[in-house]
Amino acid sequence: MYYNIIVARPFDRVFTYEADDPTLKIGQIVIVPFGKTMEVGMIIEGDVIKPEYTIKKINRVLEGLQLSDTNIKFLKWVSEYTLAPIGSVLKLFIINKDIVSYERTDESLHETIFKSVKLNEEQYQAKEKIIQIQETSHKPIVLEGVTGSGKTEVYFELIELEIKRSKQVLIMVPEISLTPQLEYRFKERFGIEIDIWHSKITPKKRKEIWHKCFEGEPCVIIGARSSLFLPYKSLGLTVIDEEHDSSYKQEDNIRYQARDLAVVKSNFEKSKLILASATPSLETINNINNKKYHHVFLSKQYSGLPLPTISLVDLSKNKLEKNQWISNILKSEIDQCLNNKEQALIFLNRRGYSPLSLCVECGYRHQCIQCSSWLVMHQQKRRLLCHQCGSIQEMSEDCPTCLSKDSIKFIGPGVERIAEELSQTYPDKMVSVMSSDIINSPKKIKDLVSKFSNKEIDIIVATQIMAKGYDFANLSLVGVIDADAGLFGGDMRAIEKTYNMLQQVSGRAGRSQQPGKVIIQTYYPEQPIIQSLQKRDRSSFINQALAEREQFKIPPFGFMTAIIISGSSKANVEKSAQQLVYVKRLSDEISVLGPVEAPLNLLKGQFRYRILLKGQSRKKLNIFTKKMINSAKIPSTVRVVIDVDPYSFM
Numbered sequence: 001m002y003y004n005i006i007v008a009r010p011f012d013r014v015f016t017y018e019a020d021d022p023t024l025k026i027g028q029i030v031i032v033p034f035g036k037t038m039e040v041g042m043i044i045e046g047d048v049i050k051p052e053y054t055i056k057k058i059n060r061v062l063e064g065l066q067l068s069d070t071n072i073k074f075l076k077w078v079s080e081y082t083l084a085p086i087g088s089v090l091k092l093f094i095i096n097k098d099i100v101s102y103e104r105t106d107e108s109l110h111e112t113i114f115k116s117v118k119l120n121e122e123q124y125q126a127k128e129k130i131i132q133i134q135e136t137s138h139k140p141i142v143l144e145g146v147t148g149s150g151k152t153e154v155y156f157e158l159i160e161l162e163i164k165r166s167k168q169v170l171i172m173v174p175e176i177s178l179t180p181q182l183e184y185r186f187k188e189r190f191g192i193e194i195d196i197w198h199s200k201i202t203p204k205k206r207k208e209i210w211h212k213c214f215e216g217e218p219c220v221i222i223g224a225r226s227s228l229f230l231p232y233k234s235l236g237l238t239v240i241d242e243e244h245d246s247s248y249k250q251e252d253n254i255r256y257q258a259r260d261l262a263v264v265k266s267n268f269e270k271s272k273l274i275l276a277s278a279t280p281s282l283e284t285i286n287n288i289n290n291k292k293y294h295h296v297f298l299s300k301q302y303s304g305l306p307l308p309t310i311s312l313v314d315l316s317k318n319k320l321e322k323n324q325w326i327s328n329i330l331k332s333e334i335d336q337c338l339n340n341k342e343q344a345l346i347f348l349n350r351r352g353y354s355p356l357s358l359c360v361e362c363g364y365r366h367q368c369i370q371c372s373s374w375l376v377m378h379q380q381k382r383r384l385l386c387h388q389c390g391s392i393q394e395m396s397e398d399c400p401t402c403l404s405k406d407s408i409k410f411i412g413p414g415v416e417r418i419a420e421e422l423s424q425t426y427p428d429k430m431v432s433v434m435s436s437d438i439i440n441s442p443k444k445i446k447d448l449v450s451k452f453s454n455k456e457i458d459i460i461v462a463t464q465i466m467a468k469g470y471d472f473a474n475l476s477l478v479g480v481i482d483a484d485a486g487l488f489g490g491d492m493r494a495i496e497k498t499y500n501m502l503q504q505v506s507g508r509a510g511r512s513q514q515p516g517k518v519i520i521q522t523y524y525p526e527q528p529i530i531q532s533l534q535k536r537d538r539s540s541f542i543n544q545a546l547a548e549r550e551q552f553k554i555p556p557f558g559f560m561t562a563i564i565i566s567g568s569s570k571a572n573v574e575k576s577a578q579q580l581v582y583v584k585r586l587s588d589e590i591s592v593l594g595p596v597e598a599p600l601n602l603l604k605g606q607f608r609y610r611i612l613l614k615g616q617s618r619k620k621l622n623i624f625t626k627k628m629i630n631s632a633k634i635p636s637t638v639r640v641v642i643d644v645d646p647y648s649f650m
């Protein structure tokens, strides 16, 4: 008997194997000899005609391990949509030989004692509305709520219903750093442990969770992107928390948008899906407008306090002192906040001390040798760091080019420099920095968060890591150092992302004890985008952004695919990029932009070119892309990456 098998290797084809057993089913997980090793595979077709060449035998059949039809349907869909080889997609499901071949021991279910939570009227209405919708519709539901409105409590209620029905529940979060707080709240609410799934859990835990999902055992999982590929057997509900977050886009290896894939998956599984956010993405809003998604809105803070007031500081009128970045207006607000024994959060989304080091004698700038990017000075570590590739150079204030002494000046601020200015202004106060390079583990996050909660820290200077998910009772002031960074001139999503981030960080102030204040420093207070931020008029930002995207036929009003060509020889990379475009089949329906040198034209020593394809049909765009790639002769030293629905244009 012969079977076609997908092997968990990056090949976009099936391999034929022989087995004595004629009863093996589609979806059966097997171990097969592959090259010189053994590899995991999955039967995709039985009763295959014996090929001409000699073929190998299936080595082992993993009894009882068979992926469900919906899982197989989803697997095929992911491969077709993302243009990733089907073998690579299979690997997302079965991970490795170790995991699938594990025999799990029977575990009895824990008794659950639910602690009931008092919802306010608005939360209660939202919950009832969602339950009502779910009775008759499988469409995704967007749970939008202003920061501090208590979305989590609402979806916890819905999770409780699923647990009582013995279903499986997945809560997806964009970053692992958000899991500790959610884990804690879950345990408080439900009295049971939740399963955490991400790349850093132990192999033992991985196996346990994988098999639990496979067996259809009731469970609740909090996971990052990859949790989508667990082999759920009875998925009842998926919650995508912070659905707008661009971290849902996986950028390395296989490129996929986990949120979008979750929508497809729940549709296949006929399970429920909730997209939660204070700042839903434009794609999601467009789906609400087109009645593809339902919409439930929480308009008030749970505490009953009004939302914080937002004021602008016009930096062109309120000039900053030399080498200072905090205006006098913001400083006097900080004074008042500290006098009231309250705490402040100062926000700047830039790690390190200074983004640019410049020689004042000859104009030399410290640049990464492997990338086309400036090195960022990190004072705490006394180092120059490349934020693209992570490479490190020792810091020196002497110029390596003109050899002048002490001629390197540091231009512009990062969080460390803002913290320095605050420490000088408030020598008796405790100032801390929260950014991903300093607070780089769940434990450090926990420590810093508990210190801030216990008022051991007066002012926290933070990057986006702090923008979402945190609740501090005594935090009454949020200061934004530079609203202009990222709001003007970036790509379409960069602006949306910055806008959302500023709206989210503004929501950290005044959540439970006293109304909060937000002070935003900008050189462009009259700009519509800054105005809508200040007036909390999100809809005018949304309408403008949607109109722009519609005009240029970009997502969600059209489809894009990026092709990134890279390699160590610039000439080869350029030639390959040109060849891809040369062999294209001309089509009126698809526009081909490029090739152009990527903005980040050198990364980790690799030269990079980009091509952007645009079209009105994903299917046609994918057919076109495949043709283009297959008909070009690309040398093995040049790497071609296909990025369907790109989020990064660097």
Ligand SMILES: [Zn+2]
Residues within 6 Å of the ligand: 359, 360, 361, 362, 363, 364, 399, 400, 401, 402, 403, 404, 407
């Ligand atoms: Zn110099």
Ligand SMILES: [Zn+2]
Residues within 6 Å of the ligand: 368, 369, 370, 371, 373, 386, 387, 388, 389, 390, 391, 604
């Ligand atoms: Zn670099």
